[in-house]
Amino acid sequence: MNSLSVLYTFYFLLSTLIFMDAYELIRGAKRIVGFTGAGISTESGIPDFRSPNGVWAKNRIIEFDEFVSSREARIEYWRQKIESWPEMRDAKPNAGHLAFAELEKQGRLRALITQNIDGLHQRAGNTRVIELHGTSVEAGCLSCLSRIPMNEAVRRVEAGDPAPVCERCGGLLKPATVSFGQMLPGREMRLADEAVRDCDLFLAVGSSLVVYPAASYPEQAKYLGARLIIVNRTPTPLDGMADAVLRDEIGTILPLLVQPV
Numbered sequence: 201m202n203s204l205s206v207l208y209t210f211y212f213l214l215s216t217l218i219f220m221d222a223y224e225l226i227r228g229a230k231r232i233v234g235f236t237g238a239g240i241s242t243e244s245g246i247p248d249f250r251s252p253n254g255v256w257a258k259n260r261i262i263e264f265d266e267f268v269s270s271r272e273a274r275i276e277y278w279r280q281k282i283e284s285w286p287e288m289r290d291a292k293p294n295a296g297h298l299a300f301a302e303l304e305k306q307g308r309l310r311a312l313i314t315q316n317i318d319g320l321h322q323r324a325g326n327t328r329v330i331e332l333h334g335t336s337v338e339a340g341c342l343s344c345l346s347r348i349p350m351n352e353a354v355r356r357v358e359a360g361d362p363a364p365v366c367e368r369c370g371g372l373l374k375p376a377t378v379s380f381g382q383m384l385p386g387r388e389m390r391l392a393d394e395a396v397r398d399c400d401l402f403l404a405v406g407s408s409l410v411v412y413p414a415a416s417y418p419e420q421a422k423y424l425g426a427r428l429i430i431v432n433r434t435p436t437p438l439d440g441m442a443d444a445v446l447r448d449e450i451g452t453i454l455p456l457l458v459q460p461v
């Protein structure tokens with residue numbers, strides 16, 4: 201055996217041990233809080249907004265105040281929305297999303313907190329989803345808070361209404377995502393906080409865990425006695441406090457981790 205194959209064998213054994221650790225932790229957990237970021241949806245073809253080719257790199261970012269105060273900004277915002285909508289609308293949940301649906305079916309998922317706005321967790325079958333950054337599959341009225349499906353809003357824009365308003369009250373209609381400069385939704389923040397305090401295992405998937413408040417959840421869960429598993433392609437600042445860190449493809453490893461005994 202040359203030194204490379206010794207190294208490879210060692211690496212293989214080590215990853216098997218880490219996998220078994222994570223598997224046992226998940227199997228023993230009763231109140232799991234899942235937490236997902238862009239990484240779980242890139243495998244469904246949805247680009248990470250923060251990546252060099254992402255939406256934020258290509259387009260002028262319109263902050264919330266500007267959306268509210270300028271019709272021109274609203275027109276540009278909706279134009280960007282229309283451009284990215286087909287990709288979002290046609291994306292399908294992947295094996296990673298389905299693994300979280302399986303955990304919920306097993307009755308062991310306390311909540312699923314997500315930074316994603318693509319609605320793929322719900323389409324995979326999860327009902328206990330907390331969307332910290334809102335959703336792009338609906339548009340909401342900023343005045344009366346009523347919602348309509350994004351398909352309907354897109355149809356109105358394409359039919360020649362470049363900055364649509366609410367049909368009930370005339371308020372400004374905006375994709376129901378959280379914009380820069382807009383407050384995170386209070387109800388979701390509260391629900392996420394409650395779930396984090398009540399979990400026995402925190403499973404962070406596809407997030408670099410650097411954006412606050414999201415990054416504080418694993419820390420808080422760990423501090424309160426829960427175990428922590430991180431599945432992400434690149435290192436995160438919280439790897440050092442995790443009970444297991446896995447670097448595999450999410451759609452490959454998650455289904456193996458959550459399969460029933």
Ligand code: ZN
Pocket residue numbers: 341342343344345346366367368369370371
């Ligand atoms: Zn309204």
